[in-house]
Amino acid sequence: xxxxxxxxxxxxxxxxxxxxxxxxxxxxxxxxxxxxxxxxxxxxxxxxxxxxxxxxxxxxxxxxxxxxxxxxxxxxxxxxxxxxxxxxxxxxxxxxxxxxxxxxxxxxxxxxxxxxxxxxxxxxxxxxxxxxxxxxxxxxxxxxxxxxxxxxxxxxxxxxxxxxxxxxxxxxxxxxxxxxxxxxxxxxxxxxxxxxxxxxxxxxxxxxxxxxxxxxxxxxxxxxxxxxxxxxxxxxxxxxxxxxxxxxxxxxxxxxxxxxxxxxxxxxxxxxxxxxxxxxxxxxxxxxxxxxxxxxxxxxxxxxxxxxxxxxxxxxxxxxxxxxxxxxxxxxxxxxxxxxxxxxxxxxxxxxxxxxxxxxxxxxxxxxxxxxxxxxxxxxxxxxxxxxxxxxxxxxxx
Numbered sequence: 376x377x378x379x380x381x382x383x384x385x386x387x388x389x390x391x392x393x394x395x396x397x398x399x400x401x402x403x404x405x406x407x408x409x410x411x412x413x414x415x416x417x418x419x420x421x422x423x424x425x426x427x428x429x430x431x432x433x434x435x436x437x438x439x440x441x442x443x444x445x446x447x448x449x450x451x452x453x454x455x456x457x458x459x460x461x462x463x464x465x466x467x468x469x470x471x472x473x474x475x476x477x478x479x480x481x482x483x484x485x486x487x488x489x490x491x492x493x494x495x496x497x498x499x500x501x502x503x504x505x506x507x508x509x510x511x512x513x514x515x516x517x518x519x520x521x522x523x524x525x526x527x528x529x530x531x532x533x534x535x536x537x538x539x540x541x542x543x544x545x546x547x548x549x550x551x552x553x554x555x556x557x558x559x560x561x562x563x564x565x566x567x568x569x570x571x572x573x574x575x576x577x578x579x580x581x582x583x584x585x586x587x588x589x590x591x592x593x594x595x596x597x598x599x600x601x602x603x604x605x606x607x608x609x610x611x612x613x614x615x616x617x618x619x620x621x622x623x624x625x626x627x628x629x630x631x632x633x634x635x636x637x638x639x640x641x642x643x644x645x646x647x648x649x650x651x652x653x654x655x656x657x658x659x660x661x662x663x664x665x666x667x668x669x670x671x672x673x674x675x676x677x678x679x680x681x682x683x684x685x686x687x688x689x690x691x692x693x694x695x696x697x698x699x700x701x702x703x704x705x706x707x708x709x710x711x712x713x714x715x716x717x718x719x720x721x722x723x724x725x726x727x728x729x730x731x732x733x734x735x736x737x738x739x740x741x742x743x744x745x746x747x748x749x750x751x752x753x754x755x756x757x758x759x760x761x762x763x764x765x766x767x768x769x770x771x772x773x
Contacts, residue, residue, distance in 0.1 A: 383430075387442020396447045404447070406440040417444045433591030433613050433635050436665060474769040485765050486524065486758075490517055491544045493574060493761070497566060514545040515557050516566070522554055523754035524761075526737055529554050558747040567753040568630075572653050574760035575621075575628045578767060582621030583658040585628070585680075587646060587666065588725035589617040589639050592752055593739045614740060614748050617642040618728065618756065619650055622721040625728050626763045627756045628655055632749040639665040644674040651678045659683060661722035669698050676700050683718040732759050 390396070390409055397405040402420035407413075415428045417440050424441045425431065431438040497513040521539065522532040529551040536548035557563060591613035613635035618627050629646040643666050651657055657680035662671075667684045675682040682700075686708050708715050736755045740748045767773055 383437065383439045384442050386439040388446050390439060390443035391446035391450060394443070396443060404444045406443050409439065415440045417441055419444050419448070429591055429593075429613065433615055434589060434665075435636065435638055436663075471770055475766070478766045478769045482762060482765050485768075486761055487521065487539060487542070487544055489761050489764065490520055493570060493757075494520075496573070497570075510549050510553055511546065514547065515549050515553055516563070516570075517545055518549055519554050519557055519750075520570075520754045520757055523736060523751060524758040528741075555742075555747070558742055558750045559744060560750075561746050563750055564746070564753070567750055567757065571627065571630060571753060571757050571760065572649075574757050574764065575626045576654065577764055577773060578621060578624050578626045579628075579653075579655050581767075581771065582623055582626065582628070583656050584622045584661075584721055585619055585647070585650070585655070585657055585659065586622050586661040586722045586725045587617070587619045587643055588663065588722065588729075589615055589642070590726075590729040590733075591615050591635055592733075592748075594748055595739065595741065595743065614745075614752060616729075616752055616756075617646065618725065619646040620725055620728050621655075622661070622724040624763055624767050625724055625731065626760055627728065628653070630753065630756050632752055640668050640671060643671045647674055647678060647680075659718060659721070661719050663722060669701055672698065672700050672704065681718075683715060683721075685715075685719060728759070732756065735759070735762070 386409060390406060394407045394409070396407070399405055399416075402418055404417045404419060405414045406417055406426075408415060415426055418425045419441070424437070424444070426438050426440045428438050428440055430436070431441065494513040494517050497516060499512055500509065502509055517539070518532075518536045521535050522529065525532055525535055527535070532554070533548065533551045536545065539545045540548045592615075594612045594614060615633045615635050615637055617631045617633065617639065619629040620627050628650045631642055631646065633642070643662065647657060647660060657675065657678050659681050660675050661683045664685050664687050667686055667690065671684065672682045682704060684704075686705055691705070732755050736758060740751050742748045742751045764773070
C-alpha cells in the first residue's frame with residue numbers, strides 16, 4: 376500500500392480525482408490550475424516529465440500537475456486501488472502581539488535610521504576633481520534600497536529622497552534617473568552582497584539552525600520558449616533566488632541569483648561556507664531532497680553542522696559507500712524518521728521568507744536587464760533583513 380505524505384503529491388492526487396484532465400496529444404496533457412482559472416501543459420513522454428507551471432520551471436522539481444497526470448494515467452488503467460494519504464496538520468505558533476504591534480507601528484521610522492547606519496561603511500569612490508562632482512555612493516544606495524522598500528516608481532519615490540534630505544539622513548536628493556543608473560552597474564552587486572551580510576550580522580548570536588531553498592521572481596520580460604515548444608501562451612522570464620536563512624528569526628544570511636532553469640544542489644556549498652566565514656555557527660541545516668548529495672553533506676559536516684536532507688526514493692545507504700556520514704544520516708532518516716522530520720521541517724521557514732518578501736516588496740522585478748534585476752532583488756532581501764532586525768529589537772530586546 377502506497378502512503379502519500381508529500382504535499383505536492385497529495386495536491387496532485389486531489390486534482391486527478393476532482394478535476395478534468397484532458398489528453399491533447401500522445402504525451403501532452405492539459406491540467407487545470409488548482410487555485411484559479413487557466414491550465415498548464417504537462418509533457419509526460421519517455422524522458423523526464425515537464426510542466427510549464429512556475430513551480431516546475433523555476434525550481435526544477437516534480438510539481439503537483441505532473442503528479443496529477445501520473446495519477447490520471449493510473450486511474451485510467453485501474454491501478455489506483457491501494458492508495459492512502461496522510462493528512463498534513465498545519466502547526467501554528469503563538470505570536471507576541473505587543474512586541475509585533477510595536478515593531479510594525481515603528482517600522483517606517485526605524486527603517487530609514489537603520490538603513491542610514493547600514494550604508495555608512497561604504498567607501499566613496501575618489502573624485503578626480505574634473506567636471507560635475509559625482510553623487511555620493513552611499514547616499515544613492517540609501518535611496519535605491521529605500522525605493523525598493525517603498526515599491527514606488529522611480530519618479531514617485533523622489534519625494535522620499537527629499538524627505539530624507541530634510542531629515543538630514545542624506546545630504547542631497549539624487550535625480551530619479553540616478554537610481555536606475557546605479558541599479559544597472561555591475562560593480563554595485565558585490566557591495567549589495569556585503570550590505571546583505573552586514574544586515575544579518577546583528578543576529579548571528581541567536582542563529583545556529585539554518586535552511587536553504589530557492590524561488591523565482593517574475594520579470595517584466597517574456598519567454599517565448601513555452602509558446603514554441605508546447606504551443607502555449609508566452610511566459611514571463613524569471614530570476615531564481617537561492618537563499619540561506621536562519622530559522623529562528625528568518626533573516627537572510629546569504630543569497631545568489633541564477634537563471635530560472637538552474638539546479639539547486641550546487642549552490643549550497645558556497646552559501647554555507649560564506650555564512651561560516653562571516654561568523655555564523657552552523658549547527659544544523661535543513662533542505663529538501665533536491666540538495667541530497669555527498670558533496671553537500673560533506674560541506675555541512677566540515678563546518679560542524681548536521682545535514683537534515685531527506686533521501687530520494689532511489690537512494691540507499693550504499694549509494695556512496697565511501698561516505699560514513701552518508702550511511703549514518705541514511706539510517707537515521709530510515710529508522711528515526713519522526714525525529715529526523717522534526718528537524719527537517721524547519722526548512723518551511725525558507726518558504727515563509729519568500730512569502731514575506733514577495734508579499735511586502737512584490738514578486739515582480741521592475742528592472743529591465745539582468746544586472747539591474749539581480750541588484751533589485753538583493754535590495755529586497757536587504758530591506759527584509761532590516762525589517763526582521765526591527766522585529767527582533769522588540770522580540771528579543773536587541
